[in-house]
Amino acid sequence: MFTGDGKWEVRELAVPEPPAGGAVLRVEAVGLCGSDLAQMQGPIGVPGEKFPVVPGHETVGRIEAITAEAAKSWRLAEGDRVSVDEILRCGECAACRAGDPECTSMQVYGYTLGVDDGSGLWGGYGERMALLPRTNLHRLPDDVPAEELTMFEPLANAVHWASRAGVQLGDSVVVQGPGHQGLACLIAAKAAGAAQVIVTGTSADAQRFAAATALGADATIDVENEDPIARVGELTGGRMADVVMDIAAVATATIPLAVQLVRNRGTILLAGLKHFQPVDGLITDLIVLRQLTLVGGAGYTPASMRTAVDLLVSDRFNRAALVGDVVTLDTLDEGMALLARSTPGRDSVHVSLKHTS
Numbered sequence: 001m002f003t004g005d006g007k008w009e010v011r012e013l014a015v016p017e018p019p020a021g022g023a024v025l026r027v028e029a030v031g032l033c034g035s036d037l038a039q040m041q042g043p044i045g046v047p048g049e050k051f052p053v054v055p056g057h058e059t060v061g062r063i064e065a066i067t068a069e070a071a072k073s074w075r076l077a078e079g080d081r082v083s084v085d086e087i088l089r090c091g092e093c094a095a096c097r098a099g100d101p102e103c104t105s106m107q108v109y110g111y112t113l114g115v116d117d118g119s120g121l122w123g124g125y126g127e128r129m130a131l132l133p134r135t136n137l138h139r140l141p142d143d144v145p146a147e148e149l150t151m152f153e154p155l156a157n158a159v160h161w162a163s164r165a166g167v168q169l170g171d172s173v174v175v176q177g178p179g180h181q182g183l184a185c186l187i188a189a190k191a192a193g194a195a196q197v198i199v200t201g202t203s204a205d206a207q208r209f210a211a212a213t214a215l216g217a218d219a220t221i222d223v224e225n226e227d228p229i230a231r232v233g234e235l236t237g238g239r240m241a242d243v244v245m246d247i248a249a250v251a252t253a254t255i256p257l258a259v260q261l262v263r264n265r266g267t268i269l270l271a272g273l274k275h276f277q278p279v280d281g282l283i284t285d286l287i288v289l290r291q292l293t294l295v296g297g298a299g300y301t302p303a304s305m306r307t308a309v310d311l312l313v314s315d316r317f318n319r320a321a322l323v324g325d326v327v328t329l330d331t332l333d334e335g336m337a338l339l340a341r342s343t344p345g346r347d348s349v350h351v352s353l354k355h356t357s
């Protein structure tokens with residue numbers, strides 16, 4: 001569990017009974033997310049988040065015990081394998097009643113239900129997880145390794161963002177930032193019909209570029225050693241990109257660069273968070289005169305998660321290229337270090353925690 005002061009610890013908690021109208025999940029694997037590193041240090045801005053907390057919001061597991069009501073409403077049985085949508089919408093607020101995904105009193109698994117709430121097991125880092133009624137679960141196939149399925153959540157974000165950016169059949173798309181979220185955007189852009197996807201990063205990203213190529217990227221550009229504007233010009237026959245997706249975390253130089261990489265009347269999707277830093281070198285007149293569209297993307301919707309799960313299990317891309325490293329609770333420090341990119345000489349496109357019991 002995360003205690004909120006930069007540390008994590010293992011605590012033994014009793015295997016829960018299913019909550020009223022809910023179920024208990026035996027967690028198989030959970031994807032580690034870049035935001036987990038920040039969450040370990042304390043609150044990250046999720047309304048209502050608690051500490052200590054069992055984190056983990058990219059959770060895949062099997063139903064271990066289920067109440068009759070839940071079996072009926074989810075049409076699931078013990079042993080069924082599912083992904084857990086971390087957002088639990090209340091179903092009663094004005095937004096929920098209007099079918100708007102922005103529920104105003106949502107719970108978020110791995111964040112807002114703490115160790116002191118009920119069984120305390122509400123996140124994928126735990127070996128068991130309690131599931132409340134109304135949880136949005138998606139059935140998953142049995143014959144795919146669990147660590148290949150934890151990408152459902154970053155992929156749900158990517159599908160939503162590709163849709164926000166209006167990626168169309170035949171488009172040329174540049175994805176800035178080849179981390180697991182950027183690679184998910186590559187897959188989502190291809191699935192949305194992009195004819196060409198170009199992935200940019202830095203010299204530290206060699207392994208991530210190899211993964212991008214294995215996932216179908218048409219080109220990769222190391223912006224430290226190549227001129228990205230000239231290269232995108234060449235690759236698009238001088239037209240430049242229809243859509244640029246900025247998925248790079250923290251780095252702000254990608255934003256003025258995006259303005260140079262996109263075609264006139266093209267779209268820039270901003271989704272990489274910059275820790276509230278101002279952006280140097282952004283000349284907004286270029287946005288005005290070239291009539292660019294700037295859109296933000298955050299999180300996913302229930303619809304994009306449905307699409308992402310279908311895409312993930314469809315064999316339409318090389319899932320194994322996205323797996324990266326798999327750690328256990330015993331080697332979680334190693335996984336956290338890979339996530340932080342602080343292991344000398346090693347990098348990983350994604351890290352999953354796999355439970356052994």
Ligand SMILES: [Zn+2]
Pocket residue numbers: 033034035057058153154
């Ligand atoms: Zn995540």
Ligand SMILES: [Zn+2]
Pocket residue numbers: 089090091092093094095096097102103104105106
């Ligand atoms: Zn609601």
